[in-house]
Amino acid sequence: xxxxxxxxxxxxxxxxxxxxxxxxxxxxxxxxxxxxxxxxxxxxxxxxxxxxxxxxxxxxxxxxxxxxxxxxxxxxxxxxxxxxxxxxxxxxxxxxxxxxxxxxxxxxxxxxxxxxxxxxxxxxxxxxxxxxxxxxxxxxxxxxxxxxxxxxxxxxxxxxxxxxxxxxxxxxxxxxxxxxxxxxxxxxxxxxxxxxxxxxxxxxxxxxxxxxxxxxxxxxxxxxxxxxxxxxxxxxxxxxxxxxxxxxxxxxxxxxxxxxxxxxxxxxxxxx
Amino acid sequence: xxxxxxxxxxxxxxxxxxxxxxxxxxxxxxxxxxxxxxxxxxxxxxxxxxxxxxxxxxxxxxxxxxxxxxxxxxxxxxxxxxxxxxxxxxxxxxxxxxxxxxxxxxxxxxxxxxxxxxxxxxxxxxxxxxxxxxxxxxxxxxxxxxxxxxxxxxxxxxxxxxxxxxxxxxxxxxxxxxxx
Numbered sequence: 001x002x003x004x005x006x007x008x009x010x011x012x013x014x015x016x017x018x019x020x021x022x023x024x025x026x027x028x029x030x031x032x033x034x035x036x037x038x039x040x041x042x043x044x045x046x047x048x049x050x051x052x053x054x055x056x057x058x059x060x061x062x063x064x065x066x067x068x069x070x071x072x073x074x075x076x077x078x079x080x081x082x083x084x085x086x087x088x089x090x091x092x093x094x095x096x097x098x099x100x101x102x103x104x105x106x107x108x109x110x111x112x113x114x115x116x117x118x119x120x121x122x123x124x125x126x127x128x129x130x131x132x133x134x135x136x137x138x139x140x141x142x143x144x145x146x147x148x149x150x151x152x153x154x155x156x157x158x159x160x161x162x163x164x165x166x167x168x169x170x171x172x173x174x175x176x177x178x179x180x181x182x183x184x185x186x187x188x189x190x191x192x193x194x195x196x197x198x199x200x201x202x203x204x205x206x207x208x209x210x211x212x213x214x215x216x217x218x219x220x221x222x223x224x225x226x227x228x229x230x231x232x233x234x235x236x237x238x239x240x241x242x243x244x245x246x247x248x249x250x251x252x253x254x255x256x257x258x259x260x261x262x263x264x265x266x267x268x269x270x271x272x
Numbered sequence: 273x274x275x276x277x278x279x280x281x282x283x284x285x286x287x288x289x290x291x292x293x294x295x296x297x298x299x300x301x302x303x304x305x306x307x308x309x310x311x312x313x314x315x316x317x318x319x320x321x322x323x324x325x326x327x328x329x330x331x332x333x334x335x336x337x338x339x340x341x342x343x344x345x346x347x348x349x350x351x352x353x354x355x356x357x358x359x360x361x362x363x364x365x366x367x368x369x370x371x372x373x374x375x376x377x378x379x380x381x382x383x384x385x386x387x388x389x390x391x392x393x394x395x396x397x398x399x400x401x402x403x404x405x406x407x408x409x410x411x412x413x414x415x416x417x418x419x420x421x422x423x424x425x426x427x428x429x430x431x432x433x434x435x436x437x438x439x440x441x442x443x444x445x446x447x448x449x450x451x452x
Contacts, residue, residue: 006280039361042412049365049408053397061313111313115368116361119318126315141275149283156291161319164298168323175323179433183326186430188358189367196358203433217323249359 012151013144019091019136021154021262022099025127026085028255029106032117032124033082035251043113044074050113067112074112081105091136093143099132120252123161127259130154154263161260163221175214178207191247213240224264237261290315330428331370335406337418338448347424350406354413362409369405372398373425377444390446399423403449422448 042049048071055069056062067074084105087098106125110117130153133146169175174183185191185199185206216236223229238261245254296307298317311317333350356362376399380392393399402423410416424445431437 003277006277009280009283010276036361039356042362042409043365047408047412049362049405049412051401051404053400056313058312064313107313113365115365118364119321122316122318129314141279145279145283148280149286152283152287153290156287157294160291160295160298160317164295164317164319165323167299168320170323172323172325174325180326182433183328183430187326187330187367189363192359200437207433250364 009148009152010144012148014137015147015151017263017265018134018147018151021127022091022095022131022134023089024262025124025131025259026088026099026102028124028259029102029128030082030085032121032252032255033085036116040078043116044071044078044109046071048074048113050115061111064107064111067108071112077105077108081109093135093138093140095135096132099128103128103132117252118250120250120254120256123256124252124259126157127154130157151263158260158263159221159224162217162224166217166221169214169217175210178210178214181210181213182206190249192249195247216240230264234261234264237264327371327374328430329374330430331374332426333366333370333373333402333406334424334426334443336422337410337416338420338422339416339418344422350402350409350423354409365405369398369402370425373402377425381444388444390444394446399446420448420450422446 036043041047044067050068052065052068056065062069067077081102084098084102088095088102103125106121106128110121110125130150133143134150135143135147138144138147172180174180182199182203185195188196220233220236223233238258241254241257241259241261243254244257245251248254293307293310294315294317296305297311297315298307298319332352334347335350336345336347338344351360351363351366352358354362373393376393376396380396382389382392403421406421406423407418410418410421422445424443427442427444428439429442
């Protein structure tokens with residue numbers, strides 16, 4: 001049993017998701033960066049409108065808060081970020097260098113303006129971090145080990161995210177009553193205008209969607225873990241993510257949901 | 273084969289420790305756990321927000337300003353008055369401040385001698401953030417340095433499902449703030 005588990009881990013090193021995941025995740029981060037261009041000087045640089053009290057406790061936190069303390073260096077970070085991400089799209093032995101720097105600059109930008117991109121950006125940056133050492137079809141045994149570690153970590157991360165959401169859904173007041181989507185689409189800063197304008201009148205639809213999401217999220221953790229249902233689970237996540245991209249003003253939400261499905265794609269072929 | 277097993281074992285140990293600490297951060301049992309200290313800032317797990325209740329009200333931050341020798345201006349939305357759309361990232365910043373303000377209004381609003389007291393809220397960093405946001409936007413967009421600004425939170429309660437929509441606004445008005 002333990003040996004099978006170890007072979008299972010070893011088999012991850014050639015998982016086909018590793019071929020496209022860096023391109024998709026870094027591509028999402030590039031698109032997110034593009035969405036910040038019109039108003040970027042509001043959030044980064046000397047004239048930014050953000051405000052923070054005091055300093056953080058640890059050296060690490062203060063390192064990532066550098067743009068708060070030194071806003072004048074923002075242009076170096078902000079404009080180098082997309083070029084580093086683009087350089088990290090390639091599948092080469094040295095791609096870990098631009099990926100590492102791209103992730104680092106992304107973290108600096110995110111930590112200086114956490115309210116702009118929200119939880120979606122956190123998840124994308126965590127996946128970008130896990131993808132730093134990935135080199136698909138490498139001959140190096142060390143790189144293969146990193147490939148395995150990366151895909152295993154991303155899968156556990158997905159399970160953690162979905163199961164935490166499901167647990168809190170059942171503990172909330174609104175989800176079990178079918179009200180969450182109704183209250184969500186009443187927030188004009190969250191959802192696109194066409195949805196906000198329909199916020200009154202389609203209550204049956206919002207209730208149906210809420211219950212459907214509650215049931216799907218609850219079942220997802222288990223259905224991802226079992227091979228026969230894995231394919232359908234990834235399709236569900238991709239559909240929910242695509243709808244989120246179309247529905248939310250913040251693209252990071254939808255991108256993050258789509259990213260949750262990516263480590264599980266190719267599930268049918270990979271272990272046969 | 274032995275090397276493979278050893279590599280997998282090391283990988284398994286790393287992942288077990290890492291995600292145990294991340295899970296402690298994601299499912300907070302205490303206020304500050306070892307998981308919180310480990311997960312900040314690289315591996316924070318704020319997913320509980322996605323499964324939690326959403327606000328049952330809409331709040332907009334409004335302000336008015338006073339320049340030397342002039343009267344108070346009309347009340348304006350802190351972000352929309354500078355032509356930012358509701359879908360803009362500037363509005364998202366306003367809503368991030370409003371979220372904190374909502375928490376303050378829920379937990380720190382009280383009445384004393386029959387009067388609503390905003391003292392505790394005004395001592396919070398949230399109020400400072402709101403004032404800073406308004407003054408900074410005014411400077412950024414209008415190149416104006418007002419002597420004083422005054423804030424208020426315009427609250428619209430979302431009716432329960434199938435209840436009539438009254439669209440009534442409730443205001444919490446803060447005392448004027450003398451800008452430096």
